[in-house]
Amino acid sequence: MLVTYTDFGITGPYTGQLEAVLKRLAPGVTVVHLQADAPAFKPRAAGCLLRSLVGPFAPETVFVCVVDPGVGMDRDPIWVKAHGRRFVGPDNGLLAGVMRDDPQAEAHRIRWRPARLSNSFHGRDLFAPVAAALAMGEGVDSEAVCPSTLCGADWPREMAEVIYVDVYGNLVTGLSGDSVPLEARLLLGGREIAYRRVFGEAPVGELFWYVNSMGLVEVAVSEGSASRVLEMGIGAPLARADGFEQEVSA
Amino acid sequence: MLVTYTDFGITGPYTGQLEAVLKRLAPGVTVVHLQADAPAFKPRAAGCLLRSLVGPFAPETVFVCVVDPGVGMDRDPIWVKAHGRRFVGPDNGLLAGVMRDDPQAEAHRIRWRPARLSNSFHGRDLFAPVAAALAMGEGVDSEAVCPSTLCGADWPREMAEVIYVDVYGNLVTGLSGDSVPLEARLLLGGREIAYRRVFGEAPVGELFWYVNSMGLVEVAVSEGSASRVLEMGIGAPLARADGFEQEVSA
């Protein structure tokens, strides 16, 4: 299976162009668009979200990951292997999260270049062909490097801030549900927020936090928009009424 | 063929996660995303729209249907068979519409539970695996129940209100085109609205109603947005200048 995770947007021809390359070069391999609105310009938040999404995918999955504000500038294309799965993308920290906690993780700088490489669409021209080749079991001209030399290798595991706002205005944070006790009251946008197990347990209009289906802490309003109520978006910092920072350090 | 009909939104990872499960558990079965912006929080409107969409699909099609405001609360997962097709979803009325007019319709409460069931994403964790199993011809642990005991079994066939607003601001209603004579003038948002056969027959800017490609009455503005002109959305009630209600009763 080939899985795409990008900030190309859900409109426009970009995801379709990527898919066309994957399906042409890897005939017979299933393609799934996991997400096309990963946090743009924010490789660290996008990488944190990506890490929370890959768990259910089988080891043979190859991910094409592109959140690449510096496309065309000086950053290397890489592919990495972590927890059995392979990921292709830019060396800007986006892939740092998925490599965490795997002592066997591998990293490779990609030396191969396509005959025609546009300045602005490496997803289509470079990352997709590499991912297709990996999915087909073909080799890719690349050089093994030490994972610790990659951008983002020293980033902490969790982010005490909003990393994604979904279509309903739910605020996904970079905190693992495991790291926050259910009795904790969170602070976001000046509001103190208590836990509910599911949407249905919160009165309509109530602001609450819960552990979402990716295992992340998410702030929501029952049948409403937390993003609108709090006027907060990606990057908004989260705290705990009784102190927090020490728990989310690397 | 596996078909998804959900309110998961077109952004975010949710539809992609659903698709990944379907393609993993039902390899070789075609997956089509019919709609990811079904009316949220509104199982009755969503079910009315669903009913208008299933006609062209072959009997072997299996639909995964999720509009489920109470996910995680007390409602049963079900699968039903109606007009030859199978549908998997929550017992909250969403599947009531597709069962109408089929005296042979079957209903089944699903007893099977996955090893890991998240609180908020039964579409991915429970409904998708069941749909994949049905599409693969596998059995699913479930219990046959009488269709008349399901939520929504007593809902009327049609809805004299707006049930969906499309990307152009066209207002789809829950009225079948068959039930409204072409000379009828409809009342919506205080405006009296006449019939046109197609968009091209209405002067630019004119408000009109027509029978859309799903067979439903739809209110539109030629090269404009009926939603914006009328400031109306899902739930807005529709009437007829010469009386209406009696015709749309069950």
Add this chain to the structure above:
Amino acid sequence: MLVTYTDFGITGPYTGQLEAVLKRLAPGVTVVHLQADAPAFKPRAAGCLLRSLVGPFAPETVFVCVVDPGVGMDRDPIWVKAHGRRFVGPDNGLLAGVMRDDPQAEAHRIRWRPARLSNSFHGRDLFAPVAAALAMGEGVDSEAVCPSTLCGADWPREMAEVIYVDVYGNLVTGLSGDSVPLEARLLLGGREIAYRRVFGEAPVGELFWYVNSMGLVEVAVSEGSASRVLEMGIGAPLARADGFEQEVSA
């Protein structure tokens, strides 16, 4: 491969309904949604954008193209062959761009009609079945016509205006990058705009133009929205500080 290029919108059931028809009638043929937000109501802009997108697709590709404000009115359905690829759509100029520069281009008026043809969704009912038949190597009842008799046959090759606004607010123009020297300063919305090779070379917030991955001139703001900065959208005219019009004539 079957490729869709439409203005059906990314929400709603329309693209899914189209896909369902294609996958049912052309089993085993890969379907890719290239774009579902082609410029609505604007066959010429949509055709200009389409022409810039087809280059990477293999000759055996069949495109279903629908931007059809006059659906249900008096325009013929056609299929054309150009540069080896086949395209199915309305004869309203949408397919004029892809036929340019191919002296061997063929055009065919489609005589076949489905048993059931809705007034408003010829994409699903007529164009998709024809495209599926072509992709399966089946014949379609149609009549060869001279390409020069088609709508749009006399339209110029390039458009000195904005033809698409992407999700980031980048303004795609109908000018080929080849036709504008890099030292040119463009005029759009009263602003004089200089060239940058890539986003990363422009300071954050700067308005610039570059040659995008489709080969078209695009006006952008680094980590911002050119559409918002200029308050310009599709149709906004472009000029050159030192004169322009003569270069973009047919």
